[in-house]
Amino acid sequence: MTDTTLSLALVLYALAGFAGVAAFRRARAWRAGQPARVDWVAGLRALPRRYLVDVHHVVGRDPFTARMHALTAGGLLAGSLLVLLSPLPGLGGSRLFWGVVALLFAAMLAGGAMVRRRRVPVTPPRLSRGRFAFLPLLLIGYAAGALLVALDGASGGWLWPLGWLGLWLAAAAGLGLVNQIERGPMRHVVAGALHLAAHPRPGRFEGRRETALAPLDLDAPRLGTETPADFAWNRLLGFDACIQCGRCEVACPAFAAGQPLNPKKLIQDLVATLEPGGSNAAYAGSPYPHARPVAGRGGPDQPIIGREAMIHPDTLWSCTTCRACVEECPMMIEHVDAIVSLRRHQTLELGAVPEKAAPALAELRYADDAQGRPLAARTDFAAGTPLPLIAARGEAEILLWLGEGAYDMRHGRSLRALLKLLHLAKVDVAVLGPEERDCGDLARRLGDEATFQRLARENVATLARYRFARILTADPHALHVLRNEYPAFGGHYEVVHHTAFLDELVAAGRLAPGALALAGVTYHDPCYLGRYNGEVDAPRRLLDRLGLDRVEMARHGRRSMCCGGGGGAPLSDVEGETRIPDLRMEQAKATGAGIVAVACPQCTAMLEGVTGDRPEVRDIAELVLMAVEAAPARPTRQPEPVA
Amino acid sequence: MKITVLLSAGRHPVSARPCPPAVELQALRLASGLAADITGLHAGPSADGVADALGHGLSTLNLLTIKGDSDPLVSLAATLKATTPDLILAGRQAQGGEDSGLLPYALARELGLPILADVVRIDAGGEGLLAVEQVLPRGARRRVVLRLPALLTVHPAAPAPLPFTFAAARRGKITQLQGVDSQPPSAAPEERPYRKRPKLIAKSAAGASAADRLKAATEAAAGGGRLLVNPAPAEAAREIITHLREIGVLRR
Structure with a gap:
């Protein structure tokens, strides 16, 4: 082993120690959260798969970034690990070994150059500046320095002047990287890996649809999330995993429409509240469009939402819960869960709902329809069309869930078309008629979990009285609630959307569509x-x-x-x-x-x-x-x- | 200031489920803007539909238990005489029962309090005074300063109720008190033969367009005339004479 390679190994041991301390200090912030049941064994065992398959699936949508990350992270981790192992007898003395290390750091150097390349000539708006602008320099410095040392080792000490230069470079840049673990981009390495292992929705990685909101215990002393400490600890961990890549920002419809929501900034605001006396000043990405003024201060035990706090209520209510941010997030952060949890506190504890939402929630509470329309009027759209009530027969092969769209004249046209098709295909179909209450989707997304749970229980009780093979609906919101959210309330149904059902009917020859000569x-x-x-x-x-x-x-x-x-x-x-x-x-x-x-x-x-x-x-x-x-x-x- | 808000057991106009009448929740909102000690008061067999008022800015509800057919007036009057609130707020009309809108008047007479109807805004007006905005027909508003104690009824044009807060409703206290059972309010209303009321309809000039005739007819039916605010006496007299000449009561 040459002097330079031995020194590099020692430097890396020191840096690894510092990194451990930084990670440990950051982990204390997560402990402010509520306890959560985490299957660590399964999580850690599944970690490589979750990282290499699920994360890569998202990252790989942008091939440049995928290559960039593979080179940088792979080179950094594998190269550094080998250097840490080099004092083992038989390894450090081998020139071939240092050749391999040099290759790894060369890969990392290429990756670091790609990180920098993304910001040339101008940083795209979705990427953060500030500490993030500094990151490519640190990566390049560390990779180049370590590469020089490894080359010195591979040459058997012939390149010792370059080796010493590289050592200093690697040490300085390495310190910079370690410094970015506690607050900075490198935090995503630690938090991201732990988040994958302790993810609050592990089913996402097993091919399950983990999109249902979790029911809220309505007897809990405090409902919903008021302060960061009300989040489960692994949710806080998830926020810390954010690498501010801005993919969510690009996908967010509210951001595109200039409403004051940016999922990336929202997560960073939540991260900022993790520290006592936290402030949003360090954030250097795109702001909320037309941001409403807020104090921008917070702490683990301080309210998150409010003009005097970190996030303005308008930001919270801009979200359409479309999950585009969740779909795009390579760190698997669950933005919508956080938003609904915050909304629950606003609605259930503070009664701070948007002005026009309050009457709708009141009507849902007393009349089971968001506009207070008579439930019996739901079938008015079908006047003149036979529409059997299931109450008259007790059973049907297909139960048609009409949803609140049935009151709407425009959607009534679609439903009449659907009914006519069902009639042509001789499908045994019936509706609940006046027994069908609102499915509760609106109430739940607006944070009114109490009304949702009442509607869910009453609908489940109604459905339990009848026999049917499947529920058919033309409303994807009702479909999602009935299929994925009612099971928590004892309602397990096979729910089919009308597009899938019509597809089945056509495939089975029960409907024979001709060719349509229409514009594209x-x-x-x-x-x-x-x-x-x-x-x-x-x-x-x-x-x-x-x-x-x-x-x-x-x-x-x-x-x-x-x-x-x-x-x-x-x-x-x-x-x-x-x-x-x-x-x-x-x-x-x-x-x-x-x-x-x-x-x-x-x-x-x-x-x-x-x-x-x-x-x-x-x-x-x-x-x-x-x-x-x-x-x-x-x-x-x-x-x-x-x- | 001590405020008592009268709450009735309402029913939703569509679903007929127990539900607090919106106008009483609006009364609660007006009351909660006054930084006062607010109590809800209901006389009836149970708190069904009334208890939800606890989610709209009320923290304590006193429930006077009486039989279902008892006249609530007796119990309410007895309690209000004992607690002597500075201000009593009521909705303009209940929802889903008899809905006669008479209870606040009967109560004011029983308690010997002044009553002011159709309030949409209440501000503290100094020691023992209240500045109130009252709704008049055809969109007019009147500012009134009145001396407490008094009874006010709230108009639906008042600000919308505070949104329902589940946790507050859960925290709210209901105190059950024994009310006074009494005879049901007289069930048989007085019956009189229908008498057509004469309507003062202004006549537009013969040959005027249908629109003019309609305008004349509807304006007269709605009262007609001009609204003068604080006119000088001489000006007011001139206006009255002009008006009487216009409608043909005075010939010259």
């Missing part, structure tokens, strides 16, 4: 169907069966953009620069399609509300009916039994 069609994925439930194929398959010329918007499938109608956002109505549906309609228009196919009453309402020259908005059921009616009259095939 582009499909807008509802968040609660695509992102929340992963159903992106059936609607497309169905459109293709109609012989339509289908084009995709740039953002589609699980990475689709929200219409602005979810999470009670239309009621919160936070002012921005433009409207989210206008943005989405622009994207649809850019495809040149003549029709936007939708599959959700909220999306229909939001996108139809766009003024000016735009593609037509049609629910998929309406398109299928058009195709079926356009088909040349011929006997339908014998229906095969549906499994």
